[in-house]
Amino acid sequence: MAYILPPLPYAYEALEPYIDSQTMHLHHDKHHQTYVNNANAALESLSAEIQAFSPSTLIQNLDKVPADKLTAIRNNAGGHVNHTLFWELLKIGTELKGELKAAIEKDFGSVETFKEKFATAAATRFGSGWAWLVLQNGKLAVVSTANQDSPLMGEKYAGVSGTPVLALDVWEHAYYLKYQNRRADYINAFWNVVNWDKVAELYATAKK
Structure with missing residues (x-):
């Protein structure tokens, strides 16, 4: 059966002003x-x-x-x-809380440390790729992949493994119209549009 493009789950302008x-x-x-x-x-x-x-x-x-x-x-x-x-994973107005927040604090030391690690993974991915928060062997970890590789592909193909619970696209097409070459600004803006409710749902599912 042919794959189809899923509709965007919100209006195109729903993430303004962070993503245009x-x-x-x-x-x-x-x-x-x-x-x-x-x-x-x-x-x-x-x-x-x-x-x-x-x-x-x-x-x-x-x-x-x-x-x-x-x-x-x-x-x-x-x-x-x-x-x-x-x-x-994108929505304005959700909050990091509950079991997910506790797990991030446990595995990274603090929410701020997690955000710094994630932002660094996104900023230092050379060329095109993704930054990820994944569940690996019961623990949260930050990884990055090149091109359109996914942690789901495993070590052999992606160089990393794990179940994704958060992802950030750092291909230039994801941000260049608004942020030009300022990838760091795009990464900073991303925290305003993370759908923490969805991340928490994915984390709960991954733990089962």
């Missing part, structure tokens, strides 16, 4: 759609078993993908999975 409407239109309607289109094109010649995988299951089973299609699947199914999660 024009960027959201371009990022969701053009960039994410292209990942979906390219993933579907790469899947056309693959086995029925692989075609039946959900996007997240597919990127967790890259060893089953033929070598000549691996890069296309890794990049484009990875981009589809990463962006589908990213849209859900």
Whole structure:
């Protein structure tokens, strides 16, 4: 079954002034759609078993993908999975609290230390990629990946592993219209649009 672009779960301007409407239109309607289109094109010649995988299951089973299609699947199914999660992680007005906040304080020492580590991972990712908060072996950790790799792909492909609970896209297309080359400003603005309720939900699910 062909993958489809999920609708944005809010209005394009819902994240203003931190992420602008024009960027959201371009990022969701053009960039994410292209990942979906390219993933579907790469899947056309693959086995029925692989075609039946959900996007997240597919990127967790890259060893089953033929070598000549691996890069296309890794990049484009990875981009589809990463962006589908990213849209859900954005919302103005939520609060870090409860079990998630306690876990962050336990595993990082403080919320501020966590934010510093996450911001550093995002700022120092050379070129394009992502910063992540993941659950690894029952503990929260900050990691980063290149391009459209995901921790779900595991060490072999992404160089890291874990279940994502928070993600930040640091490809230039995610911020360049508003922030130009000021990635650090975009990262700082991100904390105003984190959907902590969704992060808490993902954390609770990952712990099960």
